[in-house]
Amino acid sequence: MPTETLGGLPATGPLLARAALTARGRSGEEVPERTLRVEDVRIDRHRLAAYQRLTGHDVSDTVPQPYPWVLAFPVQTALMVRPDFPLALPGMVHLENRVTTHRPMDAAEPLTLEARAGELRPHRRGRTLAVRLEARVGDELVWECDSVYLARGAGHEDAPRGETPPDLPEGPPAGVWRLPAGLGREYARVSGDVNPIHLHPLTARALGFRRHIAHGMWTYARTLAALGRGSLGPSSSRVWFTAPVYLPSTVELVLGRHEDGRLAGLRERTDPARTHLVLTLESRA
Amino acid sequence: MTTTRRAAVLGGNRIPFARQFGPYAEASNQDMLTAALEGLVARHGLAGERLGEVAAGAVIKHSRDFNLTREAVLGSSLSPQTPAYDVQQACGTGLEAAVLVANKIALGQVDSGIAGGVDSASDAPVVVPERLRRKLLRLSRARTAGQRARAAAALRPTDLGVQVPAATEPRTGMSMGEHMALTAARWGIERQAQDELALASHHNLAAAYERGFFDDLVTPYLGLTRDQNLRPDTTLEKLASLRTAFGTGPEATLTAGNSTPLSDGASTVLLGTPEWAQAHGLTPLAWFVDAETAAVDYVGGEEGLLLAPAYAVPRLLARQGLTLADFDLYEIHEAFASTVLTTLAAWEDEEFCHERLGLDAPLGAIDRDRLNVTGSSLAAGHPFAATGGRIVATLAKLLHEKGSGARGLVSICAAGGQGVVAILEAA
Numbered sequence: 001m002p003t004e005t006l007g008g009l010p011a012t013g014p015l016l017a018r019a020a021l022t023a024r025g026r027s028g029e030e031v032p033e034r035t036l037r038v039e040d041v042r043i044d045r046h047r048l049a050a051y052q053r054l055t056g057h058d059v060s061d062t063v064p065q066p067y068p069w070v071l072a073f074p075v076q077t078a079l080m081v082r083p084d085f086p087l088a089l090p091g092m093v094h095l096e097n098r099v100t101t102h103r104p105m106d107a108a109e110p111l112t113l114e115a116r117a118g119e120l121r122p123h124r125r126g127r128t129l130a131v132r133l134e135a136r137v138g139d140e141l142v143w144e145c146d147s148v149y150l151a152r153g154a155g156h157e158d159a160p161r162g163e164t165p166p167d168l169p170e171g172p173p174a175g176v177w178r179l180p181a182g183l184g185r186e187y188a189r190v191s192g193d194v195n196p197i198h199l200h201p202l203t204a205r206a207l208g209f210r211r212h213i214a215h216g217m218w219t220y221a222r223t224l225a226a227l228g229r230g231s232l233g234p235s236s237s238r239v240w241f242t243a244p245v246y247l248p249s250t251v252e253l254v255l256g257r258h259e260d261g262r263l264a265g266l267r268e269r270t271d272p273a274r275t276h277l278v279l280t281l282e283s284r285a
Numbered sequence: 286m287t288t289t290r291r292a293a294v295l296g297g298n299r300i301p302f303a304r305q306f307g308p309y310a311e312a313s314n315q316d317m318l319t320a321a322l323e324g325l326v327a328r329h330g331l332a333g334e335r336l337g338e339v340a341a342g343a344v345i346k347h348s349r350d351f352n353l354t355r356e357a358v359l360g361s362s363l364s365p366q367t368p369a370y371d372v373q374q375a376c377g378t379g380l381e382a383a384v385l386v387a388n389k390i391a392l393g394q395v396d397s398g399i400a401g402g403v404d405s406a407s408d409a410p411v412v413v414p415e416r417l418r419r420k421l422l423r424l425s426r427a428r429t430a431g432q433r434a435r436a437a438a439a440l441r442p443t444d445l446g447v448q449v450p451a452a453t454e455p456r457t458g459m460s461m462g463e464h465m466a467l468t469a470a471r472w473g474i475e476r477q478a479q480d481e482l483a484l485a486s487h488h489n490l491a492a493a494y495e496r497g498f499f500d501d502l503v504t505p506y507l508g509l510t511r512d513q514n515l516r517p518d519t520t521l522e523k524l525a526s527l528r529t530a531f532g533t534g535p536e537a538t539l540t541a542g543n544s545t546p547l548s549d550g551a552s553t554v555l556l557g558t559p560e561w562a563q564a565h566g567l568t569p570l571a572w573f574v575d576a577e578t579a580a581v582d583y584v585g586g587e588e589g590l591l592l593a594p595a596y597a598v599p600r601l602l603a604r605q606g607l608t609l610a611d612f613d614l615y616e617i618h619e620a621f622a623s624t625v626l627t628t629l630a631a632w633e634d635e636e637f638c639h640e641r642l643g644l645d646a647p648l649g650a651i652d653r654d655r656l657n658v659t660g661s662s663l664a665a666g667h668p669f670a671a672t673g674g675r676i677v678a679t680l681a682k683l684l685h686e687k688g689s690g691a692r693g694l695v696s697i698c699a700a701g702g703q704g705v706v707a708i709l710e711a712a
Contacts, residue, residue: 049311058360059316
């Protein structure tokens with residue numbers, strides 16, 4: 001697979017603008033084989049501290065498990081705005097994410113980030129795209145991530161269903177979080193993900209949403225933080241984004257166990273049957 | 286009567302101290318205390334362990350941090366079943382926390398515990414002016430539309446403003462530096478002697494880092510691996526060139542070089558019984574022998590604000606049947622170089638010892654080669670509540686290096702005219 005090394009992290013704003021302008025007319029069944037790589041990515045401690053504070057982590061040297069995803073977001077976006085990329089980025093929905101951290105990551109370590117797109121698969125609401133991200137310190141693979149996105153479109157009713165998330169425990173919540181209307185704007189500031197569906201009711205409505213919604217990667221990071229230090233060392237987490245969290249709203253955190261690890265979920269305060277996120281975490285001490 | 290047990294200092298951990306608005310500018314007290322605690326837990330293999338208690342505190346504290354220490358415990362790898370409480374006794378906080386934990390161990394109430402402290406001069410709580418605060422409270426009490434309108438109408442643009450807490454004594458309106466400048470002038474403490482003490486602090490701290498002394502006492506944090514304030518290359522000439530910061534006229538001697546800077550940082554100390562230590566594969570470094578707290582009447586100008594340790598030490602010595610010369614090491618917190626020098630001068634002064642301390646003879650002089658041998662607050666910085674833990678862990682390790690029976694004295698002055706002192710003995 002050809003690997004292209006970029007000169008540095010591209011700016012996300014212009015990439016997202018280009019993604020919007022080139023959304024129409026993208027088609028095809030094949031994802032081009034291509035890996036984009038950026039070397040010597042330095043973590044800005046001010047941005048990291050803001051991220052840690054917003055996602056409920058301590059301000060520390062240890063990089064939260066979802067943070068390399070945030071760092072790699074412009075690389076992934078650059079991959080998807082290439083002219084030969086078959087799917088339109090705007091409106092794409094994050095369905096699932098699996099991350100493995102091989103060892104604690106220190107904010108002082110420069111990272112090499114790689115992004116490549118995997119297969120397109122039929123889904124009952126369109127097609128899904130797999131994206132693989134990797135982070136290395138020197139040659140050492142310290143972090144890997146597989147994301148699944150849904151490009152909404154003509155569905156395939158008989159498409160094979162993915163692995164369904166484990167059921168969340170019922171009963172009283174372990175926490176109640178009141179998510180303010182400005183959460184998406186705040187997270188956009190620290191993450192650089194300025195996708196309009198997260199910013200304001202009007203910008204979200206333009207893209208077919210009832211209101212603006214919380215970033216899935218925020219709900220994921222915040223839920224991981226609620227599980228303590230288990231995701232800071234060698235560990236794997238898997239998350240299913242089952243329904244968007246409209247802003248503002250109040251969600252409940254529920255906790256349980258899953259196989260040898262932890263299980264966590266977010267559900268709607270006023271409608272506990274509505275699950276927003278299911279997460280499993282396995283820590284290898 | 287309950288038989289008391291011996292409490293041992295088993296280790297310590299702190300994060301390097303940073304200057305105000307330095308690399309820790311965005312870290313909260315909770316972040317820093319958690320980092321120091323987690324480093325201690327990692328170094329001593331305490332993950333998942335339920336300890337007897339964790340006692341720590343901060344001098345400058347947000348009201349939202351009502352359970353600061355408990356929150357730090359919950360953010361650490363300690364068992365969430367470890368209880369915790371906050372302590373606050375100005376700059377005596379860290380040492381007082383160690384006294385509390387050691388006393389519970391001695392009384393058999395707990396077998397292990399952690400004492401600590403943290404302060405941020407950067408992430409300080411911002412307070413609105415008192416007049417605005419009262420108006421806002423009145424507004425939130427208002428029930429009817431009329432009351433609300435009246436309360437809101439009372440707000441004036443001129444009420445707006447923010448206040449950042451300062452190291453000012455509420456009863457005198459003077460800063461700690463101004464108080465110290467008065468005391469130093471009264472005792473005739475020379476500028477050069479202060480600068481020499483500051484120089485020794487920097488050189489001793491630098492040498493201790495060079496020989497790896499802090500390798501098992503400090504965990505890097507936010508990119509800092511050594512205390513940011515440390516100036517290994519400073520000279521007497523450089524210190525002498527600084528303008529005076531406190532005091533007025535030709536008598537002014539306090540500079541930014543011989544006063545501690547505002548700092549951010551956190552420290553922790555692990556204490557336990559020898560049996561608990563053995564069961565956890567840990568070695569007692571020093572026994573926490575005894576402690577004394579004193580306070581002086583500084584409000585009427587009777588005594589210097591920071592001279593309470595001068596009173597606490599002789600009481601502690603009398604109780605232990607010791608003299609001031611009976612120590613291998615002295616750790617006297619360098620709030621200002623002049624604080625240390627005034628305290629030493631007071632103990633050598635016949636009139637002070639006779640009239641103020643009620644002693645027949647002066648307490649005497651100490652061997653200056655035994656004082657703050659790995660530097661102190663002038664070089665390391667002084668995040669108020671974190672200083673006690675820094676000193677206790679440092680002294681315990683120094684005494685352990687010297688060998689069984691070596692004795693050390695800790696002396697820390699605090700705002701409000703208070704002082705906490707303690708004796709440690711090598712285990």
